[in-house]
Amino acid sequence: MSKAKRLLDILLFVSAKKKFTAQEISDEFNISIRTVHRYILDLSDMGLPIYAEQGRNGGYTVLSSRLLPPILFTEDEAVSIFFAFQSLHYYRDLPFNTEIQSASHKLYSSLQEEAKRKVDQLQSYITFWNPKRAIETPLLKDVLEAAIENKNLHIHYESKSGTTTKHIHPIGVYAHDGLWYMPAFDFTKQKILLFRVDRIVSIIESEENKEVFVNLKEWFSSNYENKQPIRLHVLLSREGVRQCKSEPNLEDLVVIKEDGTGYINAIIDKGELNFISPLFYRLGMHAQIVEPKELVDILRQQAKDILSMYPEND
Structure with a gap:
């Protein structure tokens, strides 16, 4: 068995267990303890966050299981991912901008030369144009995470009447015409209002929410109904x-x-x-x-x- 295949098998094994000993891997894959330690160092160098616990009952703990195992893409699948990346190119701010750039770099580096040429041609001949806005949206990711985690927010919001304090529950964010918008339930006005995310000056605090609100998909569906x-x-x-x-x-x-x-x-x-x-x-x-x-x-x-x-x- 190749080393790459063995590393992948061990990666899947330890990601599932989260806590393990070198002996467990040795028994599972019929390899020496010395080889196990060498493979664990290789996995650590690849980015798997492994913590070694010292002592008689020591072992290893995977600090996070969010590292995905290798995924095999066909050439057309890889090119299609870059096609999707192109649709985001003209947005100044994205919720996971750094991660998108990192994923794009990793994927491009792994491509064969022919696939790289296809990607280069794709980026030169097609794009999804949106007006490039100079307005920054630094709190976009924070707002999105609050919506996903079902949290309420106290924010400073800049509007025509000046900067005011709002107590809201965000239900999601969406992009339109180069800008990001946030429908949110306003606790003061007791209804869902639409906010520009770039006009959120600061998030004062967040709090746990126990009420049930619509999500963005449900809001879009209900919003098509003519209330007036x-x-x-x-x-x-x-x-x-x-x-x-x-x-x-x-x-x-x-x-x-x-x-x-x-x-x-x-x-x-x-x-x-x-x-x-x-x-x-x-x-x-x-x-x-x-x-x-x-x-x-x-x-x-x-x-x-x-x-x-x-x-x-x-």
Whole structure:
């Protein structure tokens, strides 16, 4: 049996037991105690965290079982992993950014030359572009871990009204348009609100949670329901159609006519008006709002605010 195969077998054995003696490995694999100690040193050099306990009843303890045994990938599987890495390339911050870079380096180093050439070509000819944000999100990983561990947080949050203290329960994080968002239950307002993760100035403290909240997947599903239904009716030029078809929240609502123009005539949630108003303001003459009146009023107020900054000279 090759040394590599023997090391893999021992790695699987000690990872399962966590506590073991050299004699146990010697008996299991029919090798000498001296060889066992040499193999344990090799595993330690490979990164397996093993602690040696001294004394008559001493032995070894695997401090962590999180080191995975070797996984054999086909060439196409390895290339597909780099394809997935490409989708994350334009995000400034990721929850496990250092680990992703480390995994990518280890995987690339293990590839044969032909596979490396495929990966290099992949990275040169395809990417998943998102606007590269200069805004840092240093607490992204902390927030995600709090959600996974079902913890409540007390945070300092920066908003239009200044920096305030929030008592929240995060239910997850998601990325959109280069930014990270966190739906969280606000204990003061007794409802789930949406927060920008980059606007979390600091986490004051965390606490154990005993209540049951929805998770991110459940929140997305329930969020599609229109809690305050309102009709959105918009007439679109060709350019208006093109831009609305590029918006994930609107693309399925656009109806295109034979001449390339189109319209939206659908029921949405009233709470979405503030999120979609910047798009229609930007479209200007390419989108005419028929209803709701609330969206027209938002656009009129935005136009007035801009005009007030540039008064006409007498």
